[in-house]
Amino acid sequence: MHDTMAHNWLLxxxxxxxxxMRRLDQALCVHMDHVxxxxxxxxxxxxxxFVSGGFDRTIRIxxxxxxxxxxxxxxxxxxxxxxxxxxxxxxFVLSGSDETNIRLWxxxxxxxxxxLAPRQRASLDYNNKLKEKYKEHPLVRRIIRHRHVPKLVYxxxxxxxxxxxxxxxxxxxxxxxxxxxxxxxxxxxxxKHIVSVVA
Numbered sequence: 001m002h003d004t005m006a007h008n009w010l011l012x013x014x015x016x017x018x019x020x021m022r023r024l025d026q027a028l029c030v031h032m033d034h035v036x037x038x039x040x041x042x043x044x045x046x047x048x049x050f051v052s053g054g055f056d057r058t059i060r061i062x063x064x065x066x067x068x069x070x071x072x073x074x075x076x077x078x079x080x081x082x083x084x085x086x087x088x089x090x091x092f093v094l095s096g097s098d099e100t101n102i103r104l105w106x107x108x109x110x111x112x113x114x115x116l117a118p119r120q121r122a123s124l125d126y127n128n129k130l131k132e133k134y135k136e137h138p139l140v141r142r143i144i145r146h147r148h149v150p151k152l153v154y155x156x157x158x159x160x161x162x163x164x165x166x167x168x169x170x171x172x173x174x175x176x177x178x179x180x181x182x183x184x185x186x187x188x189x190x191x192k193h194i195v196s197v198v199a
Contacts, residue, residue, distance in 0.1 A: 014038045016052060017190075018064050027190040031062045033069045035156035040083045044090045044107070051093050053081030056153050059095050059105065072147040073105050 016031035016038060036056030043050045049070075053059045057078055060069035079098035086093055086107070093105045106113070116124070134140045149157070175183055 014054060014056075016041065016062070025191070026188075029065055029067060030189050031067055031069070033060055033062075033067075033072075034058070035153055035160050036080075039081065042085050044086045045088060046090055051084045051086060053084040053095055053097075055080045056156065057081065057097075058149065058153060059084055059093065061093070061107065068145070071107075071109055072149055073109075074150055074153070075103070076150075078103070 014034040014037050016034070017027040018029045018031065019027055031052075034052065034054055034056055036054050038052050038054040040054075041050050041052035043064075047064070049061055049063045051059060051061050057074055057080060059073040059081055061071040062069050073093075073095075077099065078095075078101070081095050081097045083096040084093060085095075091107055091111075093107055095103045095105065097103070112120070112124075131140070131144065135144065171184075175186075178184070
């Protein structure tokens with residue numbers, strides 16, 4: 001049984017943590033693609049992925065065991081996303097945003113709607129197998145990972161990356177210039193924000 005929660009830093013960097021409810025001393029996975037506060041998340045009926053939405057005006061679908069989103073949805077007029085829900089058949093995602101609109105998104109952006117001819121289905125299966133087979137090739141990985149996002153989200157993502165690298169560099173500098181008996185312990189990202197576990 002898994003549960004996901006959001007942790008927001010100054011509404012600039014937002015992180016989602018997935019926990020195993022039987023073991024709360026460390027997160028199973030840290031999801032770091034959002035650049036604004038996350039306001040809602042919902043698991044798919046399959047339990048293998050979840051959708052999240054927030055202040056950065058994007059909706060992201062994450063596999064529960066991977067740190068990066070597999071899909072990013074946005075429109076020019078969409079404002080902050082306050083709620084996201086999966087449909088019962090896990091083929092669509094519903095979102096409600098600040099401008100009082102409800103939008104319906106396909107869970108698989110490239111999936112065709114309606115019935116497919118056997119030839120089309122075979123072609124899609126073959127393309128998916130090729131993607132799976134060559135997913136580690138650098139050019140294929142780049143194409144699979146690339147997503148168009150609004151300019152503001154792109155800039156905030158670059159700022160977030162600079163902030164995280166700066167924080168990491170500061171921690172390393174503290175470790176290098178500390179006495180050996182006063183070295184702060186290295187804490188993995190999965191354990192950083194856990195204050196205590198109550199039995």
